[in-house]
Amino acid sequence: MILQAEQAGLQANDRIIEIDGENIEGLSVNEAVLKIRGEKGTTVRLTIERDGSSELLDVPVERDTIPIETVRTETFEQDGQTIGMLEITSFSEDTAINFKDQLNQLEQDGIDALIIDVRGNPGGYLNAVEHIGDELIPDEKAIVQTEDREGTRSGYTSKLKEAKDYPIIGLIDERSASASEILAAALKESGGYDLVGNTTFGKGTVQQTVDLGDGSDLKLTMMRWLTPDGNSINQEGVTPTVEENQPDYFFSTAVSVEDDPITFDSLGEQVKNAQLILKGLEYDPGREDGYFDQQTVEAVKSFQEDAGLDATGDIDQETATALQERIVEEIRNSDNDVQLQKAIELAIEQSK
DSSP states (O other): EEHHHHHHHHTTTEEEEEEETTOOOOOOOHHHHHOOOTTTTOEEEEEEOTOOOSOOOEEEEEOOOOOOSSSSEEEEETTEEEEEEEEOOOOOOTTTHHHHHHHHHHHHHTTTTEEETTTTTTOOOOOHHHHHHHOOOOOOOEEEEEEEOOOOOEEEEEOOOOOOOEEEEEETTTTTTTHHHHHHHHHTTTTEEEEEEOOOOOEEEEEEEESSSSSOEEEEEEEEEETSSSOOOOOOOOOOOOOOOGGGGGGGGOOOSSOOOBBBBBBBBHHHHHHHHHTTTOOOSSSOSSBHHHHHHHHHHHHHHHHSSSOOBBHHHHHHHHHHHEEEEEEEEHGOOOHHHHHHHHHHHHHH
């Protein structure tokens, strides 16, 4: 079963340390996946390590079946303009075909501008990026270069002869990696298009996986890829032309409640998570340092009253679940997506 990771509060680059309390050190990826999989509707508890957090986080995740789609379409009507958006979640075998089909549909619908969203995209097949670049990068310019260990370079150039008659804006963040960075760099350097968001992850190497036959794999770095201008982004990333940060609550983690509720005078990472969520929901806790003071109690009470829960000021499992459901709603609301709104603003300006 595929997990509803986002709903549970998991983030890209989280490292799983334990599954249902069992340390997974020494397990292969396949062995770990088998422990996570299970019947739809059941729950697995993942203990994760996260950059920036001093404590391990316990995250309960409900198993579910989710259809895998790597290209998603959305449109926005604003100021008399129709802005199309294609979100690419990863680059699989069928991604380029689906991208082309959905782009053609948007163009038939008469979009005035296009946004390409590769935020959180961990990468995938290089040829998928090249074929998508064929649809976006004009004047038969370079999409990507590769350089082998001897320094020999080769490249792939776009097959598109003329630029689109509408502006294109890219969306990137620190979780955009590998193949998504190739596309972002091509949009920026060969297309001359704006990128909105944060500097990308910085994975500029091409690796080949060798199956060793005992359940383990060996990854060999065969070459590095370079941007159309010949720049290496390894450990550097692709920088946006317009830096824009998301609200802090976009990076909040689900509050984990063990046997007893979290109460006044408590201290720790779970309190800090709750304070970040409360602030994002405009229930001001007064602080975000992980100490459960009286103002945090009052913020919890206000939330509980509005949510139809017993206003105890304590965070029990019911309150923790309600907090997570509400903050996910806020994160999924495109009006709260600061980076997306900036991209729409630029798209409208450039389409006039």
